[in-house]
Each structure stands twice: as C-alpha cells, then as structure tokens.
Amino acid sequence: MSPDTGLRSGKAVARRVLVTGGGRGIGRGIGEALAVRGHHVAFASRTASEVLAAAAEAGNGAVGLAVDLDDLGAAAELGPRAAHALDGPIDVYVHAAGIAANGAIGRLTLDDWERSFRINVTSAFVIASELAPGMAAAGWGRIVTVCSLYSRFAVGHTAAYASSKHALLGLTRVLAAEFVTQGVTANAIVPGFVDTEMVRGEVAKAAEARGLTEEEVLERFLRPQPIGRMVSVAEVGTLAAYLCSEAAAPITGQAIDIDGGWYQA
Numbered sequence: 001m002s003p004d005t006g007l008r009s010g011k012a013v014a015r016r017v018l019v020t021g022g023g024r025g026i027g028r029g030i031g032e033a034l035a036v037r038g039h040h041v042a043f044a045s046r047t048a049s050e051v052l053a054a055a056a057e058a059g060n061g062a063v064g065l066a067v068d069l070d071d072l073g074a075a076a077e078l079g080p081r082a083a084h085a086l087d088g089p090i091d092v093y094v095h096a097a098g099i100a101a102n103g104a105i106g107r108l109t110l111d112d113w114e115r116s117f118r119i120n121v122t123s124a125f126v127i128a129s130e131l132a133p134g135m136a137a138a139g140w141g142r143i144v145t146v147c148s149l150y151s152r153f154a155v156g157h158t159a160a161y162a163s164s165k166h167a168l169l170g171l172t173r174v175l176a177a178e179f180v181t182q183g184v185t186a187n188a189i190v191p192g193f194v195d196t197e198m199v200r201g202e203v204a205k206a207a208e209a210r211g212l213t214e215e216e217v218l219e220r221f222l223r224p225q226p227i228g229r230m231v232s233v234a235e236v237g238t239l240a241a242y243l244c245s246e247a248a249a250p251i252t253g254q255a256i257d258i259d260g261g262w263y264q265a
Contacts, residue, residue: 227260
C-alpha cells in the first residue's frame with residue numbers, strides 16, 4: 001500500500017525538512033516558506049547566530065544547526081543531527097548552501113576551486129547519500145537544490161562557481177533518475193539575480209572595482225533580466241514550497257528557472 005501523501009484526505013502532511021544555507025538569503029527564505037506551511041524545519045548554516053535567529057523567527061518547532069560544509073565529515077553527520085533535532089527522519093532536503101569564489105583562470109587558486117566544489121556540490125552529494133535511501137524506504141521524499149543560471153551557461157571569471165553549479169544540476173538529475181520509482185523527487189531551482197546578501201555583496205565589489213555607484217552596477221546586472229528587478233527571496237521560497245509539496249509528485253529531474261524571463265531554452 002502506498003503511503004498517505006495527504007492528497008486523499010485533502011490535508012497537507014507536516015514534513016521534517018533540512019535546509020542548508022538556511023541562515024540567510026535564499027536558504028532562509030525557503031525554510032521560512034516551508035515553516036509557514038506547517039513543516040518542521042532544521043535551518044543549517046556555518047554561522048550559529050544566523051541559523052538560531054532563522055529558527056526562532058520561523059517557529060513551528062524549527063531548529064538551528066551550525067555546520068561548516070567545507071568539512072565533509074560534518075556534512076555526513078548533518079542528516080542524522082537534523083533527524084535527532086526534529087525527532088524523526090528527514091522527508092525534505094533543500095541544498096541552498098553555496099559560495100562564489102570568482103577569479104580569472106590563471107589567478108583563481110586551486111584552494112578556491114576545491115572549496116567551491118566541496119560546499120556547492122560535494123556536500124550535497126554526501127548529505128543526499130545519507131538521506132535519499134531513507135526517503136526511498138519510506139516511499140516519499142523531496143530533494144531540491146538551488147542551482148544558478150551559471151548551471152546552464154558561464155561567463156569569464158566564474159570557473160569555480162559555474163563548474164560547481166553545473167555539477168550540482170547533474171547530481172540533481174541523477175538523484176531524480178535513481179529514485180523516481182520510489183516516491184522521491186529531485187529538482188533544481190535555477191535563479192537569476194535574487195535580492196540576497198550575496199548578490200548585494202557582488203554589486204558592491206563590482207562598483208568599487210569599476211569606480212561606479214552600486215545603483216549603476218545593479219542596473220547593468222539586471223539588463224539581461226527582462227522583469228527589470230531582482231527576484232525576491234519570498235518568490236523563490238514559494239516555488240520551493242511547491243516542489244516540496246504533495247502536488248508536485250510528478251515533477252522530477254527538472255531545472256526550473258526563476259529569473260524574470262532571462263533564460264529561454
């Protein structure tokens with residue numbers, strides 16, 4: 001007998017959720033969107049103060065877990081830690097952790113390259129390897145990765161970021177293929193420019209380097225994004241909440257753009 005997903009009764013089932021990168025930006029927004037829909041969320045990030053604040057604000061039994069995903073041993077322990085903190089197995093895993101170590105080839109260091117892969121994709125592999133088999137055994141699970149338009153194409157000075165985000169999209173599609181018959185979906189969210197601390201920081205650095213105002217740099221950044229503004233964190237959270245829902249059961253292996261019309265395949 002298949003598990004009760006909540007569709008037959010018409011009631012949503014509260015799930016246990018792990019969100020990496022949950023202390024700020026897109027990860028925090030996704031965690032908040034899931035918490036407000038009644039799910040129990042473990043926010044995980046390197047900075048303890050940020051994840052504890054995110055959990056306190058989200059409520060509904062949310063917890064904050066400090067973890068440095070540059071440490072793959074700590075990444076391997078994160079799933080069990082989250083399950084222990086939420087008093088049960090994790091049903092939903094969202095990988096929103098990521099760094100952008102930019103630099104031209106020839107100046108980009110091997111350390112920056114390897115750290116980008118560890119945090120952006122290898123930690124996701126380690127955590128999913130721990131959680132996905134349990135989801136499959138239960139007959140239900142959701143995995144969502146936060147990729148990037150640089151998972152589809154690249155520009156100069158983004159070798160570490162673009163390569164690792166391409167790899168994360170590939171991993172997501174493999175997870176979808178391996179678990180599609182066991183009630184587990186895996187999908188990627190592909191944002192354009194989202195109004196986060198990371199993007200604002202890139203704007204500030206570019207403004208300083210080019211001798212421009214931040215407003216001028218942001219205008220240039222947004223030229224390819226026809227909507228004419230940055231996407232909000234709340235808008236990304238709403239998309240993620242849908243992909244984690246009962247209704248999204250037939251959607252898997254997809255890379256879903258939320259970029260204001262920038263990329264049209």
